[in-house]
Amino acid sequence: MAQLIPITTPTRVFEDRTQTIYAAADVPNSQMMVTSSEDRMVRLWDVETGEVLKQMKGHTGDVMGLAVSRNGQMIATGDENGELIAWLANTGEPLTNAVKAHGSAVRSLDFSPDDAFVVTASSARNDQTVKFWNTKTWEQSKYYACGSTVHCVRYARSGVPMLAIATDQDIQVYIGEALQTKFKSHSHATLSLAWSPDRTRLLSGGDDLDPTIREWDTSSWTQVGDPWTGHTYKVNSISVHFSGTYAVSASNDNTVRLWQLSDKQTIAIFQHAASVVCAAFSADGTHILSGGYDKRVAVWAAPKGTLAVAVAAVVDASKELVSTVNFCLSKSSLSHLVFFFNQQGRKLCRTVSRVYFNTTSAKGNVPLNHKFAISSCVFRIKNLLSRNQHCR
Incomplete structure (x- = not known):
């Protein structure tokens, strides 16, 4: 049984005093963090001083999803009205006007490993698609019809593009252009996904009816071991440390859990005052960012020695x-x-x-x-x- 790390307070807190934080991410190769919230705003922060460097305006609804490019140069955001906007990461200036990407809320986005495309997903029941946007022209290049409500899209970070799509019914995996597999993952909807750095494992998080994390072997697409238990409400977000040794998850049970991948045990629990929507490791792996309905982004120290x-x-x-x-x-x-x-x-x-x-x-x-x-x-x-x- 793993021993809990006694981490009780964040090292830093960024307050967005009136609005829910839907997403937060570190900007690689910088001292900046980007957040999106329900006041239609995207904010660029200096993580050293806590200063808001830029309030990025342009969305017409709650900004529910964001992604940062692998090279740290672009930010893509999606809102409840189905609009997509791209931004320059270093200045917060828009690269595009609002693009009508879907008929309803864009809750999940991700950049391809080479940053050539952004993939978007809508949670609308009458949409059920993921769409691909060329990051040179910001025009749609293709789409996949998924046959069910889509909750999350995630690319493996390197190599031949491997895209995982989480829906109400299953997980669908594309390698390049080809559908590799689709399989039933949780007893109900799959809400969140994360790849291991070496692409040999995929983690998935379930909804309130199955608030577990499950680990999948990508060579056979079979479940590895028992479900990871601990959360009592839906798992909104999962992130894997780039060393492949730890994972973090965010839940509506007001907690972020830090998991040790070697034995699938919780080794730390970070407490929020309300549901936690997002959790991710910083780009350098030294901290964990988490945010949600308590209107703040908390920064927690990751365990030392996470990279071997x-x-x-x-x-x-x-x-x-x-x-x-x-x-x-x-x-x-x-x-x-x-x-x-x-x-x-x-x-x-x-x-x-x-x-x-x-x-x-x-x-x-x-x-x-x-x-x-x-x-x-x-x-x-x-x-x-x-x-x-x-x-x-």
């Missing part, structure tokens, strides 16, 4: 023993790099050929120049050093 990676590096023209590794944690242009040093302190290289995330399942490869800040590294000597002690 093994690195196989290429050092051109060098046959020296690697003695130390330095990680760049800043959100500057040099972030997401690993620096290797020899025993005399001379820098050997600053990039790696491959990173293996230590997850609960198969290890997945991550390309050069990581998409997230790197905080620690674990070496396996037999993989790192050859007999004459140079990096492979």
Whole structure:
């Protein structure tokens, strides 16, 4: 049984004193956070000072969904009237006018792994579609008819596009353009989804009739183990830490739960004063953001040591023993790099050929120049050093 981490208070709280917070997300490679709320407003915050940098106006209804592009340059938001707006993340200025995307509320959006498309989903019973929008032209490129009310859309973060769609009836998974599978996931509606970083697992959250989280093996699309229990009302949101070691979930039971993926146990419970609509890890993995009907975004410290990676590096023209590794944690242009040093302190290289995330399942490869800040590294000597002690 996992031991609960005694976290009782957030490290920071952002107040939106009069309005429900529907969504919150960290903006990668910046000191900013973006939120959407029921006052038709999208807000860009400085996470260090708590200052609202920009109130982004343009929606005609409650702003119920938002997504930030993988490169941190764009924000997409959707409202209760079915409108979609794209924004520049660094300034909060609109990239588009309001686009009529659906006939009713857009509750879920996501960017494709290459940021070429935004996919939107409407919760309207007379819609039942997901639509794809070209991020160059912001015109619709295609749509999928899902046959049931759609609650959530989520792309796996890298590789060949894998899109999961959660509906009242099932989960549908597309790989590229092809429908890979559809399967019954919960006893009633599936409301939330999250992929593991290595794409080998998909997590799903159920509604009030089945407020569990279920884990799915993406090689067979079968359930892994028993449902994760703890929430007493619907699971509105799930997010997986980029190390693959933890997940967070938000619920109408006024709590955010932090789960340890190795044993599927709750290790921390974060309390809100009302239903929690959204919860997500910050881009650098050091904090958890959560928001909801208590009209605030709370920032909680993520457990230390959440990243464990093994690195196989290429050092051109060098046959020296690697003695130390330095990680760049800043959100500057040099972030997401690993620096290797020899025993005399001379820098050997600053990039790696491959990173293996230590997850609960198969290890997945991550390309050069990581998409997230790197905080620690674990070496396996037999993989790192050859007999004459140079990096492979």
